Each structure stands twice: as C-alpha cells, then as structure tokens.
Amino acid sequence: MLTRELNSASALDAAHSVHPHTNLRAHLEQGPLMIVKGDGIHVIDEDGNRYIEGAAGLWCASLGFGNARLGEVAKTVMTDIGYYHNFRGASTPAAAELSARLAAVAPDGMDRVLLQSSGTEANDTALKLVWYYWNAKGAPERRKIISRSGAYHGTGTLTSCLTAKANFHAGFGLPFSGFLYTGMPYHYRMARPGESEQEFSTRLAEELEAMILAEGPETIAAFWAEPVMGSGGAITPPEGYFEKVQAVVRKHGILFVADEVICGFGRTGEMWGSQTYGIEPDLICCAKALSAAMQPISAVIIREHVFQAMLEQSDRYGTFVHGYTYGGHPVASAVALEVLKIYEEMDLIGHVKSIAPGFLAGFEALRDHPLVGDARGVGLIGAIEMVADKTTKAMHDPSLKVMARIDAATRRNGLITRLIGNRLALSPPQIITSGEIEEMFARLKASLDTVAAELN
Ligand code: PMP
Numbered sequence: 001m002l003t004r005e006l007n008s009a010s011a012l013d014a015a016h017s018v019h020p021h022t023n024l025r026a027h028l029e030q031g032p033l034m035i036v037k038g039d040g041i042h043v044i045d046e047d048g049n050r051y052i053e054g055a056a057g058l059w060c061a062s063l064g065f066g067n068a069r070l071g072e073v074a075k076t077v078m079t080d081i082g083y084y085h086n087f088r089g090a091s092t093p094a095a096a097e098l099s100a101r102l103a104a105v106a107p108d109g110m111d112r113v114l115l116q117s118s119g120t121e122a123n124d125t126a127l128k129l130v131w132y133y134w135n136a137k138g139a140p141e142r143r144k145i146i147s148r149s150g151a152y153h154g155t156g157t158l159t160s161c162l163t164a165k166a167n168f169h170a171g172f173g174l175p176f177s178g179f180l181y182t183g184m185p186y187h188y189r190m191a192r193p194g195e196s197e198q199e200f201s202t203r204l205a206e207e208l209e210a211m212i213l214a215e216g217p218e219t220i221a222a223f224w225a226e227p228v229m230g231s232g233g234a235i236t237p238p239e240g241y242f243e244k245v246q247a248v249v250r251k252h253g254i255l256f257v258a259d260e261v262i263c264g265f266g267r268t269g270e271m272w273g274s275q276t277y278g279i280e281p282d283l284i285c286c287a288k289a290l291s292a293a294m295q296p297i298s299a300v301i302i303r304e305h306v307f308q309a310m311l312e313q314s315d316r317y318g319t320f321v322h323g324y325t326y327g328g329h330p331v332a333s334a335v336a337l338e339v340l341k342i343y344e345e346m347d348l349i350g351h352v353k354s355i356a357p358g359f360l361a362g363f364e365a366l367r368d369h370p371l372v373g374d375a376r377g378v379g380l381i382g383a384i385e386m387v388a389d390k391t392t393k394a395m396h397d398p399s400l401k402v403m404a405r406i407d408a409a410t411r412r413n414g415l416i417t418r419l420i421g422n423r424l425a426l427s428p429p430q431i432i433t434s435g436e437i438e439e440m441f442a443r444l445k446a447s448l449d450t451v452a453a454e455l456n
Contacts, residue, residue: 006031007046007436038065041429043416051411054426055418059230059262059381060288063342064429070294070335077334086115086328095328098337102290102299105271105340110284112302115328119261120154122285122298123224126257127158128322129283129306130222133255136309136316143178144215146208146254147224150184152231153259153285162224167233180215182208184229186236188374188385189393193386197238205244209252217252222282227273230262234383234425238377242277255282255306261298263382265289266348266430269356269379276378282306289430292339295332348430358434359426362441369445370452371402380432380434383425395422405454410449415440 006014014031018024034046040145041064043053056062077094084092099113102198106113116122127424134142145162147153153162160168161175169175183204191200212220223245229235236298249256263273265291267289270276274284283306289296304311311422314320326332356379363375363382373387388396408416418425424426428440 004173007034010034010046016385023191040066041432049411051414051416052428052436052443053416054410054428054440054444055416056427057194057293058288059267059427060293061338062265062289062348062430063292063294064266064431065290067294069342070292070338073334073338074295074331074428077331081330084330085323087323088145090266091328092333094330094333094337098340099188101337101340102286102301106284106301107272107274107280110281110301110303112301112304112307115333116287116298116300116324117296117326117329117332118154118298119259119285119287119322120156120159121327122154122261122287122300123154123159123162123257123259125322126283126285126300127311129164129224129300129302130255130257132313133306133309134221136312139218141219143219144180145178145222145224146180146182146211146220148184148229148232149181149227150186150229150232150235151181151224152229153224153226153261161335175443176315180211182239184232184235185237185241186229186233186235188376191238198240201238201240201244203247204241209246212248212252212254217254218226220252220254222255222257223249224259225279226259226276227263227279228268228378228381230381230425230427231420233385233420233423234333234356234377234381234427236378236382242279245280257281257283257285260284260286261288262427265343266352267379267381267427269349271349271351290339291332291336292342294339295335296326297329297332297336299430347430353431355432355434355437356380358437359428359432362437362444365381365427365441366445366448369448371406371448371455374399380430381425383420383423386422386424400455402451402455405451406447409450413443413447415443415447417444 010031019027030345035043036046037044041052042050043065044050102113103111147162147164149164151164153159162178164181187197187200204429258270258274258279264286265325268276274281282303284301291297359380360377366372366384367375371386372384373390373393374385
C-alpha cells in the first residue's frame with residue numbers, strides 16, 4: 001500500500017526494485033527518492049527539489065553530476081568498439097593508457113595495475129593476490145587477515161568478512177574464520193579517559209602486535225586498512241597511528257593493503273590517503289573517484305615484489321587464473337582516463353588543499369552546537385557526531401529519532417548528507433567551491449538548529 005502519490009517511475013520502482021541498505025518493507029510503501037538530474041554539486045529530484053549532494057553520492061562523484069565531456073568520451077568509445085576484455089593477453093588502448101596513467105600517479109614502486117569494476121572486486125582480488133603471494137613465497141600457512149573493527153571493505157562474501165561491522169554479518173552467517181579484527185582508531189569513543197592521541201595509537205599498535213603474536217606471525221597474511229575510515233564513520237586516524245601500526249606490520253613481514261576506494265584521488269588532500277598518513281602499502285585498492293563514479297571501474301595497484309610473486313605463480317600454473325568479464329572495460333577505462341586528465345587540468349590536489357581549510361572550519365564551528373559531541377575531518381572528508389551529553393558522550397534516546405529528524409531537516413533545506421549511526425559525514429564532490437562549502441554548512445547548521453529546537 002503506497003503512503004504517498006508516486007509518479008510512474010517511482011511507482012515502478014516501489015513495485016519492482018530491490019534496494020540495498022533500505023528497509024525493504026518501508027520502500028514498498030514510501031517509494032524512492034527519485035533523482036532525475038544532476039548539475040555540478042547538485043542533484044534534482046522528480047518534484048524539482050534541488051539538493052547539494054554533500055556526500056558526492058556514495059563518497060564518489062568527485063566531479064559532481066552530469067558531465068558532457070565525459071559523455072562524449074563514452075559515446076566515442078562505445079561507438080568505436082563498445083566492449084573488449086582483458087583475458088588471454090587482450091587489451092584496448094583505453095585500458096592500456098589508463099593502467100599507465102594510474103601507475104604514473106601511484107606511489108613510487110607501484111607500477112602494475114589490474115583493472116576491475118567495483119571496490120568490492122578490487123578488495124576481493126587483492127585478498128586473492130595476498131594468498132597467491134604467500135603461496136608463491138612457500139608460506140601457504142599465511143592465510144589470516146587482520147582488519148579493524150568498524151571497517152568497510154566491500155560487500156561480497158569474502159569482502160564482507162574484511163568488513164567488520166556486525167550488521168553486515170548478522171543474517172548471513174558471516175564472517176568466515178580466518179578474519180581477525182583489531183581495534184578501531186577512533187579516539188573520541190575508544191580512547192581511555194585522558195589518553196592522548198599518541199598514547200592511544202601506541203596502545204592500538206601494542207594490541208595489534210599482541211594479536212599477531214597470539215595467532216602466530218607465520219599465520220598472518222595481510223593487514224587491511226582505509227587511511228580514513230569512511231563508512232566506519234569518517235574516522236580520521238589519531239596522531240602517530242599509521243606510523244606505529246605500520247612498524248608492527250612490517251616487523252612481522254605482513255603485507256599492508258590500503259583500501260583507497262574512498263581516500264584515493266585527493267579526498268584527503270593528497271593523491272592518496274597513504275601519502276597523507278605515510279603508509280607504504282604493498283597493494284592499493286581504488287575505485288569511485290577513479291572515474292568520478294561516471295563508470296563502474298576499480299583497480300588494484302601492485303607493488304613490484306608482489307607482481308614478481310605473481311609472475312612466479314603464473315610460471316608455475318601456466319596462467320594467472322583470475323579475471324572478470326568487465327575488467328578493463330574500454331568505455332569505463334576511457335572515461336577514467338579522461339577523469340585523470342581533468343584532475344590534472346584542474347589541479348585537483350591544489351584545489352582540495354586550497355578549499356579544505358574552509359571545509360574543516362565548517363566542522364569546527366559546529367563543535368559547540370548543542371547536538372554535537374565531536375567534529376573531525378581531513379581534506380574534503382569529515383563528520384560530526386551527535387550526542388545527548390557532551391561530557392559523558394551519551395547518545396540520544398533512540399525513541400527521539402534524532403538522526404531521522406536531522407535527515408528530514410537537511411533534505412528540507414536542500415542538503416543530502418551521509419548518516420552513519422549517530423554520525424553525519426560530508427564528502428562533497430571535489431569540484432566544490434569555497435562559496436558552496438559555506439552554503440552547505442549554512443544549510444547543515446540551520447537543520448541542526450531546527451532539530452535542537454524540536455527536541456527542546
Ligand atoms: N572499500 C571502501 C573503503 C568503500 O568505501 C567501498 C564502497 N563504499 C568499497 C570498498 C566497496 O566498493 P563497491 O561498492 O564499489 O563495491
């Protein structure tokens with residue numbers, strides 16, 4: 001039974017589309033948020049309402065919504081060839097050039113690129129490469145993977161196990177054994193009273209090492225981390241965290257996989273989150289802003305010693321037995337290649353660096369708001385955390401539906417944000433201007449004020 005009048009597309013959607021991360025029953029009754037057009041950092045719904053897309057969709061639409069130049073590129077490649085694969089040594093100029101350009105912008109020593117179609121595929125492939133590597137090294141007992149509590153690394157069967165969020169496991173009988181979860185670098189909630197960021201980082205590194213020693217270092221294959229935890233709540237790492245954790249990982253000869261699906265391509269103010277935090281990964285997974293989300297494409301970027309092990313395996317087994325029908329898709333590759341050119345022309349990193357201070361100041365200014373307990377961010381990603389009591393950090397009574405009220409208020413004010421539990425994250429398209437950032441925070445502040453007044 002529909003609870004509001006829906007136009008034809010929305011009615012069709014309510015009747016037939018199954019939606020991820022949606023209350024399926026509520027959707028049958030309420031129908032979708034039907035987005036019909038994009039314009040820069042804005043999206044427009046079927047009723048003509050215009051929203052600033054403060055989350056860039058799913059942390060991904062780096063160049064905003066709608067892009068004629070990318071449309072032309074896609075059209076040309078689709079007209080000329082449309083599809084070819086990358087199996088058995090086949091390639092297309094677009095896929096080859098994209099791989100070369102990605103290698104050129106990747107951290108030094110990471111020159112080999114395996115193209116896929118999604119962040120989940122990239123992480124799943126990286127997981128198989130980690131096991132392939134240790135088999136090549138004659139250490140097949142190195143199987144266990146350590147990620148962090150609260151991590152999100154995708155939603156396939158194995159990547160759901162890298163993902164360390166209870167709601168991704170409940171109902172599916174996951175995770176499989178062999179996936180270990182170490183502490184989340186979430187200073188605001190996980191630090192002990194009075195514990196400084198450096199002290200907290202030291203403790204997390206010690207806890208990680210204790211886990212490795214208890215399991216046996218010879219059984220641990222890889223450590224998996226996002227530089228800034230996105231879906232975990234826009235968690236910026238505490239001071240010293242990656243330096244200390246990376247030292248432990250290296251000491252025990254464990255591979256370091258950086259999931260840069262959100263952080264890659266300027267989100268944290270450098271090309272890679274790994275650069276922002278001094279991480280030297282063995283494998284990088286990237287997606288989303290790789291193509292400004294205009295095409296589904298992802299990549300695993302591989303450090304040379306891992307590639308050498310892959311060569312040995314390929315010698316042993318005759319071929320590298322892994323691949324997807326759409327890996328290296330020429331249309332997606334050509335669009336991503338053009339996106340990387342656009343990033344260079346617009347000086348993406350310079351632009352993010354120049355506007356990030358205003359963005360981060362917007363969060364800082366909300367720290368004193370009566371609803372807000374914590375504010376944090378780096379580059380163009382950040383979050384505020386809603387609390388009922390700033391001192392005890394107690395959360396609001398669920399019956400007050402504070403986050404649903406905030407969501408409704410921001411939408412009424414023409415702003416879409418990303419809500420994660422009691423946290424509200426922003427990661428706007430990287431093309432956003434300083435003026436648009438001010439407008440975005442003005443809308444957010446007005447929405448929080450409305451909700452605070454309602455609660456009083
Ligand atoms: N890793 C991270 C850090 C992500 O944020 C996401 C998607 N939000 C993924 C992996 C999975 O990407 P996809 O949805 O393209 O499979």
